[in-house]
Amino acid sequence: MSERRNHVGVVYSLTVVAPIAPGREQAAREAIEALPVAAASPLARLEGLHFSRLHVVSELVFQGPRQRHRDHLRASQLVFTSTFDGELDPYLEALRTRAGPDVWWRHCAGYPGSADAASFVRFVREHQIDSSLFASAHPDVTVAGVKASLALRERIVDFAASAHGLDAADLQRRFRETFA
Amino acid sequence: MGNTIGRMTGLTLLTPIRRQWVWMLRLGFFAGRFFPMAQNAILQFDFIHYVRWAIVDGLPGERLRYRYLLFESNFDGPWQHYIDAFAYVVPRWIRLTWGRGPAFPGPPPAEPLKAWIAMNSLDGGHYYCAYPHASTRMVKGAVEVRERFQRLVEDSARLGPEAFAAAYERFLVESQARL
Helix, strand or coil: CHHHHCEECCEEEEEEEEEECCCCHHHHHHHHHCCCCHHHCHHHHCCCEEEEEEEEECCCCCCCCCCCCCCCCCCCEEEEEEEEECCHHHHHHHHHHHCCCHHHHCCECCCCCCCCHHHHHHHHHHCECCCCEEEECCCCCCHHHHHHHHHHHHHHHHHHHHCCCCCHHHHHHHHHHHHC | CCEEECCEEEEEEEEEECHHHHHHHHHHHHHHHHCHHHHHHHHCCCCEEEEEEEEECCCCCCCCCCEEEEEEEEEECCHHHHHHHHHHHCHHHHHHHHCCCCCCCCCCCHHHHHHHHHHHECCCCEEEECCCCCCHHHHHHHHHHHHHHHHHHHHHHHCCHHHHHHHHHHHHHHHHHHC
16 A cells, blocks of 8 residues: 555655764765766666655754744754656666665665665665655656657657648658658 | 756755644545545646655654654746745645644745745755756647657558648647647
């Protein structure tokens, strides 16, 4: 049941919250901030990954006098979220072997490293928080589907511009040469 | 504020839930999974790619007096527009979701809600998107065009030139809003 809550369409929502080891918060922040961004991000090596975010939470925000009790974190928490195609285990294997997750999780208490697959998966699952509700505007489209659709859209626009004014026979011939 | 890449923004909030309302929130999320109407309330805005809520019952090694609601939204455009849309179009839905926390400023108006979100937003970190320059509308439109285009490709093999030219014109007219 809980696994189903993390799915919508073909997409899975992973949320992992893990405590940072004492004295390692600043190092964790620096490691995350130093990650290359966009296409150079290590997360870009994961073909089925739509979105991902990594950040450190050191304090729970106090809401003011209407909050009767104030919570303080004993340890800063490293929050890792991913929205990806397919199931969790293949994603974790790709994450483990291709994205270098030790860069950020090595600062967390009890992190076993990524060398051993079983230990790595156990760590992630132990710190996973299931989604209560997960929704998407395009739940049935994979990353590959998004990219292919956007690329085709560009090709169609280019073709329409170049084919303007052609007679019917030339239009069909050019169309088949381009797309068929 | 939330992280950005290209035209995308990632907004993450972690806010306390009043104890007596945790069950109600669970019930609401449970219903939301099975009744599309609840999801449509938020997805009606054509700028949200993905959105998740997770009730945090506890964290290893921590003694928390509240349960917390982790909210993450990935959307295109500036977050102020996003909040305006929520505050004025679905205020009841927003109050039902976050009104179970202390000090939540029930919208409308939008300004107190923006201040509350700014206060609770988890900033910094690393943010990744596989298609950072594609708005939700672009993605949905491109997917629809792609499906329709497949039929045109099939038509190009079976129709004569005049009939194909007519089908092509029809395709462009019907798809132009998505191109």
